[in-house]
Amino acid sequence: MYATPLAGLILTGGGARAAYQVGVLRALARIRRDSGADTTRNPYGIIVGTSAGAINAAALACGADDCDAAIERIAEVWRGFEAEQVYRADSLGVIRSGAQWLTMLSIGWLIARWRRARPRSLLDNSPLADLLMRMVPFERLPRMLRERHLHGLAISASSYSSGLHVTFYDAAARIEPWTRSQRIAVQGPLSIDHLLASSAIPFVFPAASLPLDGTPEWFGDGSMRQTAPISPAVHLGAQKILVIGAGRMHEPPGRRVQANGSYPSLAQIAGHALSNIFLDALAVDVERMRRINNTLALLPESVRAQTPLRPIDVLVIAPSQRLDDLAAEHQGALPVPVRTLLRGMGVTGSGKDARGAALASYLLFEAPYTRALMALGEADALARREEVTAFFGWQTAPRPQPSAADYVDNTRLARSNA
Secondary structure (H helix, E strand, O other): OEOOOOEEEEEOOOHHHHHHHHHHHHHHHHHHHHHOOOOOOEOOOEEEEEOHHHHHHHHHHOOHHHHHHHHHHHHHHHHOOOHHHOOOOOHHHHHHHHHHHHHHHHHHHHHOOOOOOOOOOOOOOHHHHHHHHHHOOHHHHHHHHHOOOOOEEEEEEEEOOOOOEEEEEEEOOOOOOOEEOOEEEEEOOOOHHHHHHHOOOOOOOOOEEEEEOOEEEEEEOOOOOOOOOOHHHHHOOOOEEEEEOOOOOOOOOOOOOOOOOOOOOHHHHHHHHHHHHHHHHHHHHHHHHHHHHHHHHHOOHHHHOOOOOOOOEEEEEOOOOOHHHHHHHHHHHOOHHHHHHHHOOOOEOOHHHOEOHHHHHHHOOOHHHHHHHHHHHHHHHHOOHHHHHHHHOOOOOOOOOOOHHHHHHHHHHHHHHO
């Protein structure tokens, strides 16, 4: 059974940055064990994921009957990650996708009639399907819901065909689908195809086809047009919500400008665009939720009873460091064909001399980087132990005080060992 009051877990998008989430989840499991809380119950009754966060969310949901073990299985994948598990990183694969894609951008007018030259994305993510089949046992999800180890799982994607942002969800009970401006929800069985759609980073990975009202539509990354990332957890009934981000929610004061002042490369522009897609909507939605909570707190109880709004406690754990800087230290870990491709877009150097690290941070599915992200996630969560225990109600069990008899026994033992 999942814990009550019903807690929602939101895992956001961000490509390789999602390794940070796994570090946070490992730290939370450790905090729960240290507090003496019941580890047989799933603390995340509602799990919501987008993009790469949807993959972590689905893997966790499918192992909700043993949450800690599921987290360790997910961590094992991220600890040993190689880019080849997500996209074709060999020379032939890169030439067939990325090189042709860039060529179409530059001299497409020359080869527009070459019918075979129709690359759909910068990278070919066909290996990802095999990884997901091993990592996410969707066949277990119905049992997790039926036995109430989980209340609901939601995965979001964005339709290129209709322009709608769609939340696909499955739940232990019938929950009426919701509709908002340019946003709809659909209840039904979830599959690997939903994860491929939700994690299809625009331009980088190809769109995936999913049926919507019986008509196939092409879907891309769920972070696109996601104006309210917290909304699915609220609609599924979450009474408090933990959000694990994949980017800093608030930058330190002052501007950060490249010293050379050169015209931005394609990689810089792409990295900026992806940061807008993955990070900005979450920060706005968290601020909106907190404003609603503050407003409700000012209302008399009789007035609050007349509104459908209710206060929801929100805890956000996000990186304490810029992940762009962390990616810059590990850009050299990318496979040579991928580095060569990205160099043409402006991703160069490493460390302090790195350029285009923002774009690289989403594609660096390599163990040196993912392990560093996991370590950062663990450190950030452990540093907020008191907030976490208060949020979940995991009060640290007091150490038992020694009795007089214990004192006598210990004194005798000390004397015998002297």
